[in-house]
Amino acid sequence: MVTVLLDPGHGGTDGGAGTAPYLEKTRNLELALKVRDYLLSTFTVNVIMSRTTDKTVSLDARTNLANQQHVDYFLSIHHNSGAPSARGYEDFTYINVNDTSTSDRIRAAIHTEVVNRILNKYGLPNRGKKKANFHVLRESTMASTLLEIGFVSNTSDQHLIANPAFYNDMAVAIGEGVGKGLSLVRKKSTPTLSPSPSTxxxxxxxxxxxxxxxxxxxxxxxxxxxxxxxxxxxxxxxxxxxxxxxxxxxxxxxxxxxxxxxxxxxxxxxxxx
Ligand SMILES: [Zn+2]
The missing domain is CATH 3.30.70.1070 (Sporulation related repeat)
Known part of the structure; x- marks a missing residue:
């Protein structure tokens, strides 16, 4: 069975960007758990988490876990921070992989789902598909992607981050992207998780x-x-x-x-x- 490692960025003594209630480590975990639940309830897939609680996990421990468990895909979830006006969604693959790599192919599937399901609906700007030399992308031996969901330092993005419907929709978008990118087998009946048009x-x-x-x-x-x-x-x-x-x-x-x-x-x- 295909195994995905979900990596909620930061944790424990490493809070990441921002301050409560927009502290990055907390938001990363909250969204990652929703993605896990969506994946497990929708597809036939194994999900390993680099953390499920607020604990300190080194970058090496995260990639070592993925490499030792021979997972098929490493997905790191973060929130961004910058100048007060900076906002939006972006995703990263490793700087040395090319556009035909498995990483870029799966990332493209996630990106498309986020564009279609999230950006217009919530007015979240698209900062695009990017490359970076992040540890988790460089040291993981399998396909990998790092998502930056929105800016904890921007008031508009903070409103979205505080909206449970936004995270639910984002979990569906990420989950569907991972499912399509990895060609996961869909379970027979799946719960309707998206607050899309409903009766x-x-x-x-x-x-x-x-x-x-x-x-x-x-x-x-x-x-x-x-x-x-x-x-x-x-x-x-x-x-x-x-x-x-x-x-x-x-x-x-x-x-x-x-x-x-x-x-x-x-x-x-x-x-x-
Ligand atoms: Zn981060």
Whole structure:
């Protein structure tokens, strides 16, 4: 099976750019977990994370993990920082790979999905496809890409970063791009994660805390949630155990629960069903 390593940039003592609530390490992890959940629920694929919590991981540890596990694709997720007026999305492949490389081919698939699903909808500028000599691109032995989602230093981008629908759509765009770029096999039935045109009367917002291949891991998350005062439902489909808090007909209620869970330290993902 194809294996993807998702690398949420920074973590632990390395906060990356910005300050709370736009601290880069936190935002990178939040989005990367959504991408993981989308990939696992949509495609037949293995996903390895370089971190799933706020811990310090060196650049060497990230690329060593990918190289030792012989993953097929390394995807690093970051947010940008710069002059107050600088904003927008951009993605990078290694400076020494050419346009016909696997890295550039997969990156092009992600880029296209982001352009089609995100940029116009949210008014996010496209800074283009770029090359760089970043450690994670240089030292990983497989195809690799680094995404810079938006600028934590720009007020317009901050508004997007704070909008859960933006991250959900971005997770779908990245996930679809990875799926197409790697020709991943799509599962038979997939949840509708994109808040695309929907029928208002039948829309529910499902609050999901985790998606696991191993039942024991799902049960452990249920136990953690229970002791934190959150009742959960365990569902199983497409070989994935999902720990869910519930489904809400009212989006504000789902968003409120999402905030409560996040502030209690849980990874959380809200999607429409
Ligand atoms: Zn960064």
């Amino acid at each position: 208002p009367s039948k829309t529910f917002y499902r609050v999901q805390v985790g998606a696991y291949k191993e039942r024991a891991n799902a049960l452990a998350m249920q136990t953690r949630l229970k002791s934190a005062g959150f009742p959960t439902i365990l569902s199983y489909s497409n070989d994935i155990y999902r720990v869910q808090i519930g489904a809400y007909g009212n989006k504000d209620n789902a968003t409120a629960m999402e905030r409560r869970l996040r502030s209690a330290g849980f990874p959380v993902f809200v999607y429409q069903v």
